[in-house]
Amino acid sequence: MASHSASISPNKRFLIFFDFDETIVDETSDDMVVEAAPGQHLPGWLKDTYRPGRYNEYMQRVLAYLAEQGVTESDLRSIMEKIPASPGMLTLFQFLRTRPAHDFEVVLVSDANTFFIEAWLRRAGVRQLFHRIFTNPATFNKNGRLVLRPFHSHECQRCPDNMCKQVVIRDYVARRTQERGRPYQRIFYVGDGANDFCPALSLGPRDVAFPRRDFPMHRLITETHEAMPGEFKAVTVPWVSGEDVITRLRKLVAE
Ligand SMILES: Cc1ncc(COP(=O)(O)O)c(C=O)c1O
Numbered sequence: 652m653a654s655h656s657a658s659i660s661p662n663k664r665f666l667i668f669f670d671f672d673e674t675i676v677d678e679t680s681d682d683m684v685v686e687a688a689p690g691q692h693l694p695g696w697l698k699d700t701y702r703p704g705r706y707n708e709y710m711q712r713v714l715a716y717l718a719e720q721g722v723t724e725s726d727l728r729s730i731m732e733k734i735p736a737s738p739g740m741l742t743l744f745q746f747l748r749t750r751p752a753h754d755f756e757v758v759l760v761s762d763a764n765t766f767f768i769e770a771w772l773r774r775a776g777v778r779q780l781f782h783r784i785f786t787n788p789a790t791f792n793k794n795g796r797l798v799l800r801p802f803h804s805h806e807c808q809r810c811p812d813n814m815c816k817q818v819v820i821r822d823y824v825a826r827r828t829q830e831r832g833r834p835y836q837r838i839f840y841v842g843d844g845a846n847d848f849c850p851a852l853s854l855g856p857r858d859v860a861f862p863r864r865d866f867p868m869h870r871l872i873t874e875t876h877e878a879m880p881g882e883f884k885a886v887t888v889p890w891v892s893g894e895d896v897i898t899r900l901r902k903l904v905a906e
C-alpha cells in the first residue's frame with residue numbers, strides 16, 4: 652500500500668529512498684510489539700510457526716494473538732512512538748526539510764507496516780517530509796485487531812514473498828520520470844538490511860547507496876564487489892550516523 656502527503660513540485664533534483672526498521676528507527680518495529688504481549692514474550696507455539704521468507708504471514712498471526720490478549724491500538728501506538736531514531740537520523744531529516752524545495756523528493760520503502768510507520772513518523776514530527784510511503788498495509792478491524800496484509804506479490808527470489816523493494820523503486824522511478832518528463836539528477840538509497848540490497852542493485856553509477864555500516868546491506872554490497880566486480884554500480888557510502896549521509900549529500904547538492 653502506498654500513502655502520500657501533499658502534492659509535489661515536478662522538478663525535484665534528487666530522489667532519496669529511506670528504509671524504516673534499523674535505518675530510520677534503531678530497532679525492528681515488528682520485534683518491538685512483543686513488549687505488548689503478556690509477560691513481554693510470545694508463546695512458543697506461536698514463535699514456532701515462523702517460516703523464513705514468510706515474515707508477513709507470521710506477523711499477521713502475532714498481531715491476531717496480541718488482539719486476543721486484549722492489546723489495544725493505543726498500546727501498539729505507544730510502543731512504536733517510543734522506538735528511538737537511529738543516530739543522526741533526525742538531524743538528517745532536519746537537513747532535508749531545510750533544503751530548497753526543488754532539491755529532494757523523499758520516499759519511504761519498508762517491510763514494516765503503515766500503522767507502525769505512520770505512528771512513529773507523526774510522533775517524531777516528520778510525517779510531512781515523506782512524499783510517499785510504500786509498505787505493508789495494516790488497519791484495525793471492528794474487533795480492534797491490527798489486520799496486516801502483504802504489499803504485493805513478485806517473482807524475485809532474493810526477497811520475502813510479500814515485498815521486493817527493487818520492484819517498488821523501479822516502478823516508482825519509471826512512473827515519476829515519465830510524469831516529470833526528465834530523470835532525477837541522482838537517486839539515493841539509505842538502508843540497512845538484506846532487503847535493501849536488492850533495490851540498491853538497480854541503482855546506477857551516478858546514484859549513491861548508503862548502507863548502515865557492517866549491517867547486511869553493507870556486507871552484501873562488499874561481497875558482490877569482490878565476487879562480481881561491476882555488478883553493483885552505485886557509489887557506496889556506509890553510514891554510522893545520519894550525519895555521515897549529510898556530509899556526502901552536501902557535496903553532491905553543491906555540484
Ligand atoms: C521482522 C522484520 N520486520 C521487518 C523487516 C524489514 O523492515 P524494513 O524494510 O523497514 O527494514 C525485517 C528485516 O529484516 C524483519 O526481520
Ligand SMILES: [Mg+2]
Nearest residue numbers: 670672673844
Ligand atoms: Mg531495515
